[in-house]
Amino acid sequence: MHAGDYRYEHFTTKRLLQDIRFGRSAPRQGDALPEFDLATTDGGRVNKTDFVGDRPLLLILGSITCPMTASAMPALKRLYAQFGEQIAFLMVNVREAHPGENFPQPGTVEDKLEHARALGDMYEIPWTVAVDDVDGTLHRALNGKPNAAFLADREGKVVFRALWARDEGGLRRALESVSRGESPVKRESRAMLLPVARAMGHVHRVMGIAGPRARRDLLLAGTAMALAGMVATALRPLSPDWRGVAASAVLGVATAAEVGSVALWIL
Numbered sequence: 001m002h003a004g005d006y007r008y009e010h011f012t013t014k015r016l017l018q019d020i021r022f023g024r025s026a027p028r029q030g031d032a033l034p035e036f037d038l039a040t041t042d043g044g045r046v047n048k049t050d051f052v053g054d055r056p057l058l059l060i061l062g063s064i065t066c067p068m069t070a071s072a073m074p075a076l077k078r079l080y081a082q083f084g085e086q087i088a089f090l091m092v093n094v095r096e097a098h099p100g101e102n103f104p105q106p107g108t109v110e111d112k113l114e115h116a117r118a119l120g121d122m123y124e125i126p127w128t129v130a131v132d133d134v135d136g137t138l139h140r141a142l143n144g145k146p147n148a149a150f151l152a153d154r155e156g157k158v159v160f161r162a163l164w165a166r167d168e169g170g171l172r173r174a175l176e177s178v179s180r181g182e183s184p185v186k187r188e189s190r191a192m193l194l195p196v197a198r199a200m201g202h203v204h205r206v207m208g209i210a211g212p213r214a215r216r217d218l219l220l221a222g223t224a225m226a227l228a229g230m231v232a233t234a235l236r237p238l239s240p241d242w243r244g245v246a247a248s249a250v251l252g253v254a255t256a257a258e259v260g261s262v263a264l265w266i267l
Contacts, residue, residue: 006095006135006136006139006140006144007095007105007106007134007135007136008095008099008105009099009104009105010099010213010217010221011097011098011099011214011217011218011221011222012217012221013220013221013222015221016221016222016225018144019145019146020163020192021163021190022143022145022148022161022163022188022190023143025141025143026142026143026145026148026161027141027142027143027150027158027161028158028161028187028188029158029159029160029161029183029187029188030157030158031157031158032156032157032158033048033057033059033150033152033156033157033158034048034138034141034142035047035048036048036092036132036138038092038130038131038132038138039109039113039130039131040128040129040130040131041113041116041117041120041129041130041131042128046090046128046130048156051088051152051154051156052154052155052156053154053155054088054154055086055087055088055154056086056087056088056151056152056153056154056159056178056179057087057088057089057090057151057152057156058079058083058087058088058089058090058149058150058151058171058175059090059092059142059149059150059151059152060072060076060089060090060091060092060147060148060149060165061091061092061094061139061142061145061146061147061148061149061165062091062092062093062094062119062146062147062165063093063094063095063096063097063103063115063119063146064093064096064103064115064118064119064122064206064209064210065096065097065098065099065100065103065206065207065209065210065214066096066097066098066146066147066206067097067098067199067200067202067203067206067207067229068097068146068147068164068165068166068195068196068199069097069119069146069147069165070123070199070202070205070206070240071166071195071198071199071201071202071240071241071244072147072164072165072166072195073123073125074241075165075166075168075171076089076165077126078168079168079171079172079175080126080127082172082175083175083176083179084126084127086179087151087175087178087179088127089127089128090127090128090130091119091120091125091127091128091129091130092129092130092131092132092138092139093112093115093116093119093129093130093131093132094132094136094139094144094146095136095139096115096210097146097147098206098207098210098214098217098218099210099213099214100207100210100211100212100213100214100215100217101210101211101212101213102209102210102211103115103118103209103210103211106134107134108134109131109133109134111134112131112132112133112134113131115131116129116130116131117129145163147164147165147166148161148162148163148164148165149161149162149164149165149171150162151171151174151175151178151184153178153183159174159177159178159183159184159187160174160178160184160186160187160188160189161187161188161189162174162188162189162191163188163189163190163191163192164189164191164192164195164196166195166198166199167189167191167195170186170189170191171189173185173186174186174189194245196225196248197228197244197245197248197249198240198241198242198244198245199244200225200228200229200232200243200244200245200247200248201229201232201235201238201239201240201241201242201243201244201245201247202229202240202241202244203218203225203226203228203229203232203244204229204230204232204233205240207229224251227251228244228247228248228251229244229247231247231250231251232244232246232247235247
């Protein structure tokens with residue numbers, strides 16, 4: 001991924017397809033976590049050497065316009081409450097997943113810091129929040145996924161990666177292993193169906209935060225996701241995660257019924 005392609009203004013189907021799996025350049029178990037030296041929302045800086053030789057590090061990627069980030073936050077807080085004294089947590093605010101009028105792609109580090117502060121305030125994140133540079137040097141080195149998580153050991157080597165930080169079970173098992181000084185049995189989590197379904201319950205609210213352009217772009221680029229988000233708004237008093245699961249199931253059944261009707265008509 002080139003820096004020139006990084007700061008897109010519109011979410012597209014191509015971007016959606018690129019986000020659903022790790023590419024070959026993504027760091028994997030045994031690879032060194034990329035070097036970084038990042039500004040933090042409290043006015044300081046954080047770099048890789050702050051953790052190497054001290055504590056393992058869970059590095060989480062996210063943005064305020066990302067429904068996957070919204071869905072992941074409660075799970076990450078539970079994990080932080082359990083492992084935060086043994087393992088460092090770091091949220092890195094990256095490019096906006098769904099840029100809109102309210103939160104366009106940042107043009108400066110200060111713009112990005114403002115977005116990161118809004119992210120930290122909205123979800124009351126209790127661990128350090130930092131920002132990548134505007135061209136996404138660290139994010140691109142990590143393969144540019146919107147809400148991936150990378151777990152590194154005390155030597156700074158990746159021992160586990162999750163495509164979506166919402167995979168609480170996969171992350172918990174990896175964190176348990178690392179807290180015991182062991183390597184996780186599983187090298188990665190590619191869980192897709194349930195994390196994405198849960199995030200559908202957050203789509204409507206997060207697109208509202210981003211702005212009308214983000215909502216339109218999602219409707220064009222990921223129609224099924226946009227529709228699931230709309231259906232989910234009618235499924236209160238379920239929690240957002242379970243509204244997303246229920247909405248995804250409703251749309252799945254409706255789609256299967258429509259396909260079945262067409263098949264019967266053809267036959």
